[in-house]
Amino acid sequence: MREPSSPAFRRLRVYAFDPSASTDLRTATMNAAVIKVPWEQLEAGPTGEYLEVIDVDPASDAFYEPVNLNSPQLLAQDGHAPSEGNPQFHQQMVYAIGMTTIRNFERALGRRVLWAWRWARKDDLTAYKRRTYIGKLRIHPHALREANAYYSPQKRALLFGYFRASGEDVGNNLPGGMIFSCLSHDIIAHEMSHAILDGMHRMYLEPSNPDSLAFHEAFADIVALLQHFTMPEAVKNQIGRLRGDLSQRSLLSNLALQFGQAIGNYGALRDGIDKIDRATGLPDARAIAHVTEPHERGAILVAAVFDAFVTFIEPVWRT
Incomplete structure (x- = not known):
């Protein structure tokens, strides 16, 4: 909780999209963004009321020093500068x-927001009586x-991976360069949305029908897409x-x-814009009948919502 004498917000530097946008001269200036998050008493990690960042790297057998966002130096400069090579910026x-x-x-x-409870084993018929608050x-x-x-x-946790880019057709990335999913604004917002939605209704993760998991993926993608529009400089640039x-x-x-x-x-x-059928030049209206993979099926809903959003908001910008 915030003390009465504390600031209302904490300013922190982030990537508006991901590190690749900083390698393009057309988007580099707006990709280094500063956002305001609600002020709270933090421990190193950071660890606050809602989140606990634990930076252990099992593959490298490493533990990275947790960032202390209460440091006067970091408070004065809005946290660490965006960097792919600084684990504390990743945190x-x-x-x-x-x-x-x-x-x-x-x-x-x-x-x-409340996180999902941790339940006892599924094969225990009395599991509902023994749940742990997270x-x-x-x-x-x-x-x-x-x-x-x-x-x-x-685990009631978000797990982010890192890997080397493939050797060919890697866009703005360095072939063989290290890619950190924890530096993608979209991926973080997407996975956080999964956790929040699970806390709202835990049964949405049960694959009871083709649309249950597809809805989870679509909902998380929609949140990540619409969160782009909370970045004023990025929106103005694009x-x-x-x-x-x-x-x-x-x-x-x-x-x-x-x-x-x-x-x-x-x-x-x-992408929030639907794929075009090369034969007709239009989106595939029959995709809902045969697409079952959760991400691809969810993309149908994402495209519909994004199209409705653009149709509604675009006239406002044009006036």
């Missing part, structure tokens, strides 16, 4: 974007040496480049561009 990044996502949910819900969600910025990041319902036409693919519609390019995806990992 700062996951905390800042995580708390921003939490704040946005609490504004929408009108209440506090006060803090754990975040591990360097948990995996692989091209992956995910929310673990068992709208200028697009001449106000948000129906074009851009950083505002992309999700995890660096990650997607690094695994040879020829672009973002996913």
Whole structure:
């Protein structure tokens, strides 16, 4: 909780998108963003009321010194400067974007965010009587040496991986360079949304039908996409480049561009604009009937929501 005499916000530097946007002269200046997160009493980690960042790297058998965001030097300069090589900035990044996502949910819900309880074993018929309250969600910025990041319902934690970019077609990335999923604004917001949604309704993670997991993925992608529009400088930059036409693919519609390019995806990992059928020149209206993979099926809902958002908001920018 915030003391009455404490500041209202803590200013922290982050990547508006991911490190790849800083290698492009057209987006480099707006990618180093400063965001405000609610002020709270923090321990090194950072560890606060909602989140506990624990930076253990099992693959390297390393433990990185936890960042102390209460340091006068860091308070004076809005935290560490964005850096791919500084583990303490990685810790700062996951905390800042995580708390921003939490704040946005609490504004929408009108209440506090709660994490899912930890239950006893599923094969125990009396498990519902023995559940453990989870006060803090754990975040591990360097948990995996692989091209992956995910929310673990068992551990009640976010686990972020890191890996080397493929040797060919890696976009703005250095071939063989290290890619950290914990430095992607989109990936952090996406995984945080999974954790928050699990706290709201734990059964959404049960694959009872093709739409249950697809909804989870779509919901997390929608949150990550719309969170782009909380970055004023990034929005101004991209709208200028697009001449106000948000129906074009851009950083505002992309999700995890660096990650997607690094695994040879020829672009973002996913996109808020629907794929076009080359035969008809239109989106595939029959995709809902045959697409079952959760991310791909969820992309149908993401595209519909993003299209509705653009249709509604674009006239405002054009006036």
